[in-house]
Amino acid sequence: MTRSYIPLNALRAFEAAARHLSFTRAAIELNVTHSAISQQVRVLEEQLKCQLFVRVSRGLMLTTEGENLLPVLNESFDRIAGVLDRFTGTHAREKLKVGVVGTFAVGFLLAKLDHFYRSFPHIDLHLSTHNNRVDPAAEGLDFTIRYGGGAWHDTEAEFLCRAPLSALCSPALAGEIRSPADIMKFTLLRSYRRDEWTSWLRAAGESPPSPTHRVMVFDSSVTMLEAAQAGAGVAIAPVNMFTHLLNSERIVQPFEIAIEHGSYWLTRLQSRPVTPAMEDFSAWLAGALNKKGPPQEGGPGDGVTA
Incomplete structure (x- = not known):
C-alpha cells in the first residue's frame, strides 16, 4: 500500500503553531508569513483528513487529533536535531529537556548547574519551570521534577528528597x-x-x-x-x-515543627526511551542530593506549589 507524502514543512508549521497555540508566533519563529503557516496547516489537515485546531475566543485550541500528533512530532524533531548535532563537532552532543517545579529549581537546582555543565559539557540542558501541573508528552520533556507522593499515571518516578x-x-x-x-x-x-x-x-x-x-x-x-x-x-x-x-535572615522559621505531605521526584513517562544524557542527569542529580531514600509513606499523588 502506497503512503501519501506529507511535506516536512507542513509538519513543522503545525508543531510550531501547536506549541505556541498561535499562527502568528509560529510564523515569527519560522521566519515565514502568517498565511504560510495557515496554508501549511490546511495542507496537513487535508492529507490527514481531520481537523487539528479549533478557533476559540483567546486564539487556538488543539483538537484530540492535534493533541495526539504534537508529542510524536516533538520527539521526532528532537531525535533528528540530536543526530544532526553530532555532525557539528568532534564530540557528540546531546539535548536534555527537563521540566522542574519552580521551588526546587530556585531552592536547589539552579545553584548546581555550573557543576553539571562542567561534568557533562556535551549535554545541552533545556530547563522549563512549572507549578506542579505539567504535561510531559505535550511539552516533549525527557524528565519532570515534581512534588507529590511519587504516583503519576504511566510514569516512572525516582525519589529525590524529602520536603518537610x-x-x-x-x-x-x-x-x-x-x-x-x-x-x-x-x-x-x-x-x-x-x-x-x-x-x-x-x-x-x-x-x-x-x-x-x-x-x-x-x-x-x-x-x-x-x-x-x-x-x-x-x-x-x-x-x-x-x-x-x-x-540571610530575610525569612525566619519560628518553630522547628514540620509536617510531610510529599517529596520531590524525578519522573519520566514510561513511553519515553532512556537516553545516555538522561542516565547521566539522573545519576548526577542523585549524587548532588546525596539522597537517603524515599519516605515510608508518601503524600498525595499530585498537588500545586511546593
Missing part, C-alpha cells in the same frame, strides 16, 4: 510570635492544598484555622515566600528549599 513543610515568616512578624497559637494573628499563606495549615497546627497541638480566617493562596512557593518577606502573612512551605533566605 514548616511555618516561615519575616523577622518583623517573628518578633510577635511566641507560641504556635500566635500565628493565628496573621494571614495564612498557603498553596492550593487546603489541609497544610490544619496538619501543621495539629502537629503543634493547636486547633485548625476557622473557615473565616484570612488566607492567601499561591500557585508557587517562590511567590509565596516573596509575600512572606514583605510581611503579608505567615507561609507554610518546604523549608529545605529556602535555606538561602533563612541564612
Whole structure:
C-alpha cells in the first residue's frame, strides 16, 4: 500500500503553531508569513483528513487529533536535531529537556548547574519551570521534577528528597510570635492544598484555622515566600528549599515543627526511551542530593506549589 507524502514543512508549521497555540508566533519563529503557516496547516489537515485546531475566543485550541500528533512530532524533531548535532563537532552532543517545579529549581537546582555543565559539557540542558501541573508528552520533556507522593499515571518516578513543610515568616512578624497559637494573628499563606495549615497546627497541638480566617493562596512557593518577606502573612512551605533566605535572615522559621505531605521526584513517562544524557542527569542529580531514600509513606499523588 502506497503512503501519501506529507511535506516536512507542513509538519513543522503545525508543531510550531501547536506549541505556541498561535499562527502568528509560529510564523515569527519560522521566519515565514502568517498565511504560510495557515496554508501549511490546511495542507496537513487535508492529507490527514481531520481537523487539528479549533478557533476559540483567546486564539487556538488543539483538537484530540492535534493533541495526539504534537508529542510524536516533538520527539521526532528532537531525535533528528540530536543526530544532526553530532555532525557539528568532534564530540557528540546531546539535548536534555527537563521540566522542574519552580521551588526546587530556585531552592536547589539552579545553584548546581555550573557543576553539571562542567561534568557533562556535551549535554545541552533545556530547563522549563512549572507549578506542579505539567504535561510531559505535550511539552516533549525527557524528565519532570515534581512534588507529590511519587504516583503519576504511566510514569516512572525516582525519589529525590524529602520536603518537610514548616511555618516561615519575616523577622518583623517573628518578633510577635511566641507560641504556635500566635500565628493565628496573621494571614495564612498557603498553596492550593487546603489541609497544610490544619496538619501543621495539629502537629503543634493547636486547633485548625476557622473557615473565616484570612488566607492567601499561591500557585508557587517562590511567590509565596516573596509575600512572606514583605510581611503579608505567615507561609507554610518546604523549608529545605529556602535555606538561602533563612541564612540571610530575610525569612525566619519560628518553630522547628514540620509536617510531610510529599517529596520531590524525578519522573519520566514510561513511553519515553532512556537516553545516555538522561542516565547521566539522573545519576548526577542523585549524587548532588546525596539522597537517603524515599519516605515510608508518601503524600498525595499530585498537588500545586511546593
